[in-house]
Amino acid sequence: MAVAIAALSLILLMIAAYRGMSVIVMAPLLAMLAVFLTDPAAVPAAFSGLFMERVASFLKLYFPVFLLGALFGKLVEISGFSRAIVTAVIGVIGAGRAIPAIMAVTALLTYGGVSVFVAVFAVYPFAAEMFRRADIPKRLAPATIGLGALTFTMDALPGTPQIQNIIPASFFGTTTWAAPVLGLIGSVFIAATGLAYLGWRRRAMLAAGEGYGAPETLVNEPEAVEEEASVHPLIALLPLVVVGVGNLLLTLAIPRWVAGEEVSLSLSGMAEPVTVKVAQVSALWAVEGALLLGIGTILLFAFRTVAKRFADGSRAAVGGALLAGMNTAVEYGFGAVIAALPGFLVVKDALRSIPNPLVNEAITVTSLAGITGSASGGLSIALAAMAEQFVAAGDAAGIPRDVLHRVASMASGGMDSLPHNGAVITLLAVTGLTHRQAYKDIFALTLIKTVTVFIVITVYYVTGLV
Template structure:
């Protein structure tokens, strides 16, 4: 019965998300329904002390990133930089290669350290305009951006600075470059299979007569004049993206050196106690925010007059988008925390320990918990916190290097996490102006490819011994 309650809440949330209902409304209602069916008296306490606490924690840490990311993406759009880049890319690779071009741009951003959420805001204006010019159905925009941001560059490609590749390092004593050969093989397989699928979908939809869509009925369409020649050189238009990626890398290295202490304490006259911040918990966020500010400053440096004319209207749209995306993801984080606290979740977690093969056990456990919580990082953290020692002991007994355990866990976290209620999926759809009904089928196809690739990597390891 306990397992059925957790499963019921999860299934209802997926149905609600797929049918276009507001996750901001449905996530707390369904989380509290699960608590009510478990222990009715616990509902008020769990809502205020667990669900809202997790929502507030998420927003406290990440909302500035959402806000700056949305503003950066909007300024890229209204400055005309997106149109300049799209025109240059089409001129170089042709309109027929819009899908691999957008995947590559997104992959470069995320592998350069830009968060998945920021990459979505930054790339969407380029993708929408490029797809529109090439008459590619808009419904494929979300999956194309997703292929470059929430698959191989998030957790498979060696050295990626995304959190899903960082979490295992503290459990297995590895680095982000763990199992470079297996990670590269997995990355190539995901990219190739994903592009093949999206190419097939594009041909199928266009053969059925579907084009980009009617701009008057589409949502969140970037503004622009098709007949206007881009006034900005494409290299200048690319500069803000380069600044964000390079700035994030530089600040990631510099901040720990400039603030070589565990925590910073500041005393202000109006406070009874000093403000204390643990540097390790926020240094990565400071790096991303600083990089985005540098990117915004770069846009203003080269296109101040153009941006100034539409800044008020554009910034309002950016704030609205950031609020929606941030709250969608925050309530998913709170929902996952509640489900993880229920007895049914603990039963599932214990049952997963019975899978005999160490790598398959790890992969199934991590991807299952990521799917249940709707979060790659959340499911990975829960799985490794509870079972990392067991995975390591079983791996040591079987002669499996810790690097392989790292790569399998990291890749598995980005598998079934992207179910309809996943925060990144909801953000991706919100930013692109698409619904689950329109675009989730193609995102789920990538989810299947990503999940199967984890087992391909395991097979390659057992067959070849490559690490």
């Protein structure tokens, strides 16, 4: 019965997300439903002392990353830098190679720090135009954009500033550059296999006589794309380079600048000093500093352009950051409640029966990401409940924590992209397509991504590479 209560709450959350209901509303309600069915008297304490406590702790750590990332992405958009990057890549690769071109552009934006949601909006008009010119079926566009934004640049490439690569650092005391060799191997496999699959699908559709699509069947078609960009592509690329390089340099520099394992703050007006553990926040500080440098670079080269739209743009960025941060935070709180239930303890004990620590971690993280429909949410739930177990098992087996970080991060982006995933729903809405039309190819990428995690685990055990 205890397991059924936990499962019921998770299934209902999955259904609610699939039906388009707000996770911010449904997660606390369903968490408290599970507590009520277990012990009705515990609901008030569970809500205030557990659920809200975890929501607040998550936002305390990660909201600056959400905010700075959203602001950086919005400035890249309103400055015209994203348009310049897309136009330049199309010019180099050519319209005939639309699929790899769009994947490359999207990957460049997301690896540079632009959120996946901003990248979707920025790239779609150019993807539609390129696909139309090459007569490639439009229903391949979501999977093409997803390959660049929702797979290897989200959690596999070392140093990526996306939240799925940041969350494990706080639990394992690692950095966003954890296990760089394994991350690169996984990234190459995902990109190559994904492009091969999409190329095969394009050829199969061409053989069947399917083109871009009849005008009367197309929805949300963008206006014609301008041929000329107002910003030089090298200048447009500079903020992305600054974020990437800045993240790397700050990751290396912060531990040297900060002496000791803790930093204490004591001011005359404080009742007691505040202590911060450097290992838990150094990766966050590095990403936040890098994003600030990227924002400064945009303002340096496009201040006049940005100033005209900064008020509206910054409001949109703050709204997006609040929504994205709260969605993930309430899932983190939801996970904490589920992890405290007797039923989850039964599941946790069952997962311990998986003898291999990395396989255990991968299955746990990707399963919870699939259930919640969120890579960051599933990752947060899994690590909040079982990070200590993963660390203990990994230490006993001599597995570096960098490997635990990379496997957890990549596993979060495995089965997360099921139909109820928020990014998938947004991607389909922006492109004007339905699940029936385009989800098949997105799901193929989901399978490729999930398999890649276990390939990376195998490579580690066979070669010892990190």
